[in-house]
Amino acid sequence: xxxxxxxxxxxxxxxxxxxxxxxxxxxxxxxxxxxxxxxxxxxxxxxxxxxxxxxxxxxxxxxxxxxxxxxxxxxxxxxxxxxxxxxxxxxxxxxxxxxxxxxxxxxxxxxxxxxxxxxxxxxxxxxxxxxx
Ligand code: HEC
Numbered sequence: 001x002x003x004x005x006x007x008x009x010x011x012x013x014x015x016x017x018x019x020x021x022x023x024x025x026x027x028x029x030x031x032x033x034x035x036x037x038x039x040x041x042x043x044x045x046x047x048x049x050x051x052x053x054x055x056x057x058x059x060x061x062x063x064x065x066x067x068x069x070x071x072x073x074x075x076x077x078x079x080x081x082x083x084x085x086x087x088x089x090x091x092x093x094x095x096x097x098x099x100x101x102x103x104x105x106x107x108x109x110x111x112x113x114x115x116x117x118x119x120x121x122x123x124x125x126x127x128x129x130x131x132x
Contacts, residue, residue, distance in 0.1 A: 048122070048126075049122045049123040049124075049125060049126025049127065050123045050126065051123065051126050051127040051130055052127075053120065053123040053127075054120075054123035054124045054125070054126050054127025054128070055127050057116070057120050057121075057123060057124045057127070058124060058127060058128075061113065061116065061124075063124075066108070066109070067079050068080075069131060075108055076102075076105060076108070076109060077102050077105060079128060079131055080131060080132075081131065081132050082128050082129075082131050082132070083128060083129045083130055083131045083132030084132045086129075087125055087129065090125050090128050090129065091121070091125050093109075094113045094114075094116075094121065094124065094125070095113060095114040095121070096111070096114065097109035097110070097111060097113075098111065
């Protein structure tokens with residue numbers, strides 16, 4: 001008799017580890033305390049932000065040293081159209097800049113902006129959303 005042995009299950013890539021995600025972009029600025037009735041709105045960020053404070057933050061935090069508001073590159077890309085990318089992208093780019101690297105740029109953006117307070121961050125995102 002012929003024994004049919006050795007049916008070896010091939011387990012593909014089960015042990016693949018992604019070392020790239022050591023930092024989960026867990027910053028959430030959605031738990032805002034204001035309960036004003038902007039009803040039925042899923043967007044947690046940047047709907048209620050104060051864009052003029054956001055603009056001040058942009059300058060005050062030093063963003064403008066690296067980013068123009070037009071299409072010119074300073075150190076980072078010009079932000080003329082950043083608003084079309086949406087809240088989440090903008091927020092993540094700020095609080096976890098390494099998570100999304102813009103092609104052709106180095107990761108020179110400081111990672112310290114995650115510690116900016118929620119309210120200012122929200123205003124900043126709001127402001128950037130107007131750039132489109
Ligand atoms: C030291 C220079 C530097 C500073 C300061 C800086 N950035 Fe950046 N930023 C960069 C670089 C370089 C990139 C492109 C690489 C990357 O994606 O991280 C970038 C990327 C971005 C992007 C994504 C742009 C795109 O086209 O997708 C956003 C949004 C952004 N920065 C916002 C900010 C904001 C807001 C601040 C201030 C809170 C700031 N940056 C401060 C250098 C900087």
